[in-house]
Amino acid sequence: MIVADKKPLAEVLASIGKAGRVLVIGCDTCVAECAAGGRKEVALTASALRIALEKEGRRVEVREACLDRQCVNEFLPEAAEDMAWAERIVSLGCGAGVQALARFYPESDVVPGLNTQFIGTTVQPGVWVEECSGCGDCKLAFFGAVCPVTRCSKRLLNGPCGGSKGGKCEVSPEVDCAWQLIYDRLAALGLLARLREFVPPADWSASHSGRPRTIIREDRRI
Amino acid sequence: MTQTSRLAGILAAGHFAVTAECGPPQGADPGPVEEHAAHLAGVVDSVNVTDNQTAVVRLSSMASAVILSRLGLEPVLQMVTRDRNRIALQSDLLGAAALGIRNVLCLTGDHQSFGNQKSALGVFDLDSIQLLYAARTMSEGRLLDGTELSASPEYFLGAAANPFADPVEFRVIRLAKKIDAGARFIQTQCIYNRSRFEEWIKRAREEGLTEKAYILGGITPLKSARMAQYMKDKVAGMDVPDEVIDRIKGVPAKEQAKEGIRMAVETIEWLRGLEGMAGVHIMAIGWESKVPEIVRAAGLSPRPSLA
Amino acid sequence: MAENELKVVVRGCHNLVPYRKLVTDRQHRWPRGVEAGLLPCSSKVEAHQVLKFFEQGADGALILACPLGACRLVEGNRRAAKRVGYAAEWLDEIGLEPVRVRFVAVEPDRAGDLTELISEFYQEIVDLGPTPIRGSGPGGGES
Numbered sequence: 042m043i044v045a046d047k048k049p050l051a052e053v054l055a056s057i058g059k060a061g062r063v064l065v066i067g068c069d070t071c072v073a074e075c076a077a078g079g080r081k082e083v084a085l086t087a088s089a090l091r092i093a094l095e096k097e098g099r100r101v102e103v104r105e106a107c108l109d110r111q112c113v114n115e116f117l118p119e120a121a122e123d124m125a126w127a128e129r130i131v132s133l134g135c136g137a138g139v140q141a142l143a144r145f146y147p148e149s150d151v152v153p154g155l156n157t158q159f160i161g162t163t164v165q166p167g168v169w170v171e172e173c174s175g176c177g178d179c180k181l182a183f184f185g186a187v188c189p190v191t192r193c194s195k196r197l198l199n200g201p202c203g204g205s206k207g208g209k210c211e212v213s214p215e216v217d218c219a220w221q222l223i224y225d226r227l228a229a230l231g232l233l234a235r236l237r238e239f240v241p242p243a244d245w246s247a248s249h250s251g252r253p254r255t256i257i258r259e260d261r262r263i
Numbered sequence: 264m265t266q267t268s269r270l271a272g273i274l275a276a277g278h279f280a281v282t283a284e285c286g287p288p289q290g291a292d293p294g295p296v297e298e299h300a301a302h303l304a305g306v307v308d309s310v311n312v313t314d315n316q317t318a319v320v321r322l323s324s325m326a327s328a329v330i331l332s333r334l335g336l337e338p339v340l341q342m343v344t345r346d347r348n349r350i351a352l353q354s355d356l357l358g359a360a361a362l363g364i365r366n367v368l369c370l371t372g373d374h375q376s377f378g379n380q381k382s383a384l385g386v387f388d389l390d391s392i393q394l395l396y397a398a399r400t401m402s403e404g405r406l407l408d409g410t411e412l413s414a415s416p417e418y419f420l421g422a423a424a425n426p427f428a429d430p431v432e433f434r435v436i437r438l439a440k441k442i443d444a445g446a447r448f449i450q451t452q453c454i455y456n457r458s459r460f461e462e463w464i465k466r467a468r469e470e471g472l473t474e475k476a477y478i479l480g481g482i483t484p485l486k487s488a489r490m491a492q493y494m495k496d497k498v499a500g501m502d503v504p505d506e507v508i509d510r511i512k513g514v515p516a517k518e519q520a521k522e523g524i525r526m527a528v529e530t531i532e533w534l535r536g537l538e539g540m541a542g543v544h545i546m547a548i549g550w551e552s553k554v555p556e557i558v559r560a561a562g563l564s565p566r567p568s569l570a
Numbered sequence: 571m572a573e574n575e576l577k578v579v580v581r582g583c584h585n586l587v588p589y590r591k592l593v594t595d596r597q598h599r600w601p602r603g604v605e606a607g608l609l610p611c612s613s614k615v616e617a618h619q620v621l622k623f624f625e626q627g628a629d630g631a632l633i634l635a636c637p638l639g640a641c642r643l644v645e646g647n648r649r650a651a652k653r654v655g656y657a658a659e660w661l662d663e664i665g666l667e668p669v670r671v672r673f674v675a676v677e678p679d680r681a682g683d684l685t686e687l688i689s690e691f692y693q694e695i696v697d698l699g700p701t702p703i704r705g706s707g708p709g710g711g712e713s
C-alpha cells in the first residue's frame with residue numbers, strides 16, 4: 042500500500058495559518074494501515090491542533106472526519122458539509138488523496154498533514170518497508186521477486202556494488218542490501234545462473250522520469 | 264586522436280604495472296593537482312583521477328585528467344554513474360577521447376549520502392557494468408540506442424573489483440561480468456587480508472579471467488594505527504585483519520608511518536609473486552609524496568620505457 | 571493557581587486487583603481533582619485518548635497496569651507502555667511536558683500503597699503546574 046508518515050505539527054500549524062474553522066479529514070485505506078492517517082490519527086491530530094492552538098490563545102474550531110478512501114471520487118461527496126464549513130482542510134490522505142479531495146472541492150483550501158513516502162508492505166506491525174517505485178517496467182521476474190530498482194540504494198541492475206557488507210547496504214546498517222536478498226533468493230531457487238547475465242540499461246521513459254502518467258481503459262469508461 | 268594508452272602498452276609488454284591515484288581539490292585552483300603530479304611524474308605508469316569521490320564535490324576528474332596530461336602524465340579517468348545520466352556519460356566519453364584520454368575506469372560511485380550534497384538526486388541511470396558496455400559499444404562506433412558515431416573513440420577500459428565485499432561467493436562472477444562488458448584492466452580495493460585476496464585471485468584464475476584482463480592489486484599504505492582502525496570500522500567494503508592493526512599498533516606512534524610503508528612494500532612484493540597479478544595500484548591519497556619511496560623500495564623503479 | 575484546581579486523570583487495568591479495589595471502594599477519598607477510572611485492558615488506552623484528556627483540561631494522566639510478564643492478557647501492559655510513550659512524543663511536539671503522562675507497571679511491592687504512588691504522581695503534576703489548556707474552547711469533535 043501507500044505508506045506515509047505524519048508531518049511535524051509545526052508544519053501543519055503553519056499551513057493552517059489564521060484559519061478559524063479547520064477540518065482534519067483522514068482516509069481509511071492505506072494510511073490507516075500504516076497508522077498515519079486513519080480515524081485514530083485524525084483524532085490525535087485534531088486534539089493536538091486544538092491543544093496547540095489554545096496554547097497560542099487562538100479560538101479555532103477543529104472538526105474531524107474520515108473517508109473510506111480519498112483517492113476515488115465516489116467516496117468524496119460524503120464530506121461535502123464539512124468541506125463547505127471549513128476554512129482550511131488538513132487532509133491525512135496520501136498525496137493522491139489530498140489532490141483528489143482538492144480537485145473535487147476546488148473552492149476548498151486543502152493542505153497535507155502527511156508526508157507520503159512510498160509503495161510498501163507491512164512486514165510486521167509497526168514496520169513498513171519500501172518495495173516498489175512504480176518504474177512502469179516490472180523486472181521482478183528476473184530478480185526472484187526482489188526489486189533492485191527500489192530496494193537497491195543505487196538502483197543497480199547488475200549489482201551488488203562493493204559496499205555490500207554482512208547483507209547490509211553501505212548507506213545504513215538498517216538497510217538490507219537488495220542484492221544480498223536477490224542472491225539468497227535465487228540461490229534458494231537454484232537460479233543463480235541468472236546473475237551471470239548482463240542486464241542492459243533500463244528504459245526509464247516508462248517511469249515517472251518519462252512524464253506524469255495516465256492510464257485509460259476505454260472498456261471501463263461509462 | 265591517435266594517442267595510445269601507455270598503461271595498456273606496459274601491461275601488454277608483460278611488465279608489472281604501477282598505477283597511482285590523485286584526488287582533486289575542493290576548489291577551483293589546479294595547483295594541488297599539479298603538486299601531486301610532480302611527485303608521481305616518471306614514478307608510475309599512470310595516475311587515476313577520482314570522480315567526486317565519496318560524493319564530495321571536487322574539481323572534475325575530466326578537467327584534472329587534462330591537467331595531468333598537459334604535465335606529461337598519463338591519466339586514468341574515473342567515471343561514476345551516480346551523478347550523470349547516459350546522455351551526459353556518453354557525451355563525456357566522447358569528450359575524453361577528443362582530449363586524448365584513453366584510460367577510463369567505470370564505477371558506480373559511492374552513494375550521495377556519504378558526501379557533502381546529501382540532498383542531491385542520485386542519478387544511477389546506468390550502473391558500472393552498463394557504463395562499460397556503453398563505452399565498449401561506442402568504441403565499436405555506436406551509442407547505446409544504435410546511433411552511429413561520426414568518429415569512433417578508442418578506450419582502454421577498466422573497472423574496480425572488491426574481493427572483500429559480500430556476497431563473497433558472487434565477487435568473481437561479478438568480475439567476469441565486468442570483463443564481459445568490456446573491462447580490460449581491473450584495480451582492486453586495497454588489500455590487507457592476504458588470504459582472502461588469494462582465494463579471490465585463485466578463483467579468478469580458475470575462471471580464466473586473469474587471461475582476459477589485467478588485474479592490479481590495490482595498496483593503501485597505513486599512516487597510523489588510528490587510520491587502520493578507522494578503515495576497519497568506518498569504511499565500507501574494507502577488510503583490515505586484526506594482525507595488521509596489531510602490527511602497526513605495536514610500534515611507537517612516531518614510527519607507525521614508516522611501519523605502514525614497510526607493510527605496503529611487503530604487500531607489493533607478495534603481489535608480484537602471486538600468479539595472475541599484472542600490477543599494483545597505489546592509493547595514497549594525501550600521501551602522494553611517499554609513492555616514489557614505495558615504488559623504489561618494492562624494486563619497481565625505474566619504470567620501463569615503451570619502444 | 572491553587573493545587574486543588576489541578577485535574578489528574580488516572581486509568582488502570584481492572585485486572586490490577588488493588589487498583590480495582592480502590593476505584594470500587596466508595597469510602598476511598600481521592601486527592602482533589604483526581605478522576606480515576608477502570609480499563610478492560612491497559613492497552614485500551616491509546617495516544618488519541620491521552621491527548622483527549624489533555625485537550626479537555628487534564629494536567630496529568632497516569633496509566634496503571636500489572637508488571638511486565640504478569641499481564642493476564644499477556645501483552646496488554648506492553649502495548650500500553652508503548653502507546654503511552656507515543657502519546658508523550660505528541661505532547662512534546664505540542665509543547666507540553668511529556669512527563670505529564672506516565673505509565674506505571676505496578677510492582678507487587680508497591681501495590682499495597684497505590685494511594686501513595688498516585689499521590690506521588692499527583693505531587694509531580696502540582697510541581698509542574700497546570701497546563702495552559704482549560705478544555706473550555708470551542709473544541710469541535712467528530713461530526
